[in-house]
Amino acid sequence: MRIGIDLGGTKIEGIVLDAGGNVRARQRIPSPRGDYDDTLNAIRGMVAHLETDCGERCSVGIGMPGAISPASGLVKNANSTWLIGHPFATDLEDRLGREVRLANDADCFALSEAKDGAGSGCRTVFGVIIGTGTGGGIVHDGQLLSGPNAIAGEWGHNPLPWPREEELPGPDCYCGKQGCIETWTSGPGLSAAFARDTGRDATAEEIARAAQAGDPKAADAIRRYADRLARALASVVNILDPDMVVLGGGMSNIAALYTLLPDLLPSYVFSDTVRTRIERHRHGDASGVRGAAWLWPERQTP
Numbered sequence: 001m002r003i004g005i006d007l008g009g010t011k012i013e014g015i016v017l018d019a020g021g022n023v024r025a026r027q028r029i030p031s032p033r034g035d036y037d038d039t040l041n042a043i044r045g046m047v048a049h050l051e052t053d054c055g056e057r058c059s060v061g062i063g064m065p066g067a068i069s070p071a072s073g074l075v076k077n078a079n080s081t082w083l084i085g086h087p088f089a090t091d092l093e094d095r096l097g098r099e100v101r102l103a104n105d106a107d108c109f110a111l112s113e114a115k116d117g118a119g120s121g122c123r124t125v126f127g128v129i130i131g132t133g134t135g136g137g138i139v140h141d142g143q144l145l146s147g148p149n150a151i152a153g154e155w156g157h158n159p160l161p162w163p164r165e166e167e168l169p170g171p172d173c174y175c176g177k178q179g180c181i182e183t184w185t186s187g188p189g190l191s192a193a194f195a196r197d198t199g200r201d202a203t204a205e206e207i208a209r210a211a212q213a214g215d216p217k218a219a220d221a222i223r224r225y226a227d228r229l230a231r232a233l234a235s236v237v238n239i240l241d242p243d244m245v246v247l248g249g250g251m252s253n254i255a256a257l258y259t260l261l262p263d264l265l266p267s268y269v270f271s272d273t274v275r276t277r278i279e280r281h282r283h284g285d286a287s288g289v290r291g292a293a294w295l296w297p298e299r300q301t302p
């Protein structure tokens with residue numbers, strides 16, 4: 001069986017997944033915020049607890065914010081800043097006495113949805129998280145795509161394609177550039193665009209609710225949001241040609257996207273027909289732990 005652990009900024013969640021994708025045991029504990037050593041110990045304790053519960057030694061996969069730099073083996077880009085600069089993978093392997101696989105949360109989301117979620121049975125899945133940020137992961141033939149920079153699927157910091165005049169140069173992004181896809185397609189991105197266009201302050205969720213209730217300015221904001229998302233997705237579809245795009249994160253709950261996006265994509269995708277399916281996630285928040293568990297697709301336990 002497989003253990004999947006989702007290492008979040010406020011909580012650590014772990015499950016044991018059997019070969020059929022059923023959850024056999026689970027545990028949730030608060031993250032030892034700010035303490036690297038305590039984080040390692042907490043994970044060791046969780047693995048021991050889960051293995052006692054299920055009665056066998058398991059493989060261990062971990063979903064985490066940020067990534068392990070292939071160049072240095074050290075954690076980079078993590079919002080759990082106390083992990084940054086540490087050789088997290090090798091330290092964990094020492095504590096757990098086995099090989100451990102790690103991936104970022106967007107990769108775990110994509111893997112979980114491709115394995116037995118919305119994208120089950122698809123050859124190539126582009127899993128997208130649009131929430132406080134914009135991330136993505138790519139699964140092909142059941143395997144997570146990973147490359148020498150550990151950034152496969154990270155489309156959020158490409159520029160918004162086919163920009164309109166009023167979209168240039170675009171909002172400042174924390175990465176140092178302007179007009180990144182994330183600054184338009186994340187929840188805060190929608191909220192900021194709405195404030196610029198209407199002078200009204202509202203969260204993405206409030207805008208979506210107002211649009212549904214018939215507020216014309218909110219509905220307009222959602223249409224413009226969908227058009228930007230369609231442009232951003234089209235640039236990925238033109239390169240990757242995935243069978244399915246699975247949307248996750250808070251913005252994926254905007255029901256209108258699933259009718260707007262299929263209508264908008266053909267204007268931007270370089271093809272006479274667009275057969276790419278756009279679907280909402282099936283596992284939602286559970287994709288973090290489930291995808292982490294599936295980092296070990298093999299049957300044997302290390």
Ligand SMILES: [Zn+2]
Nearest residue numbers: 157173175180
């Ligand atoms: Zn950026």
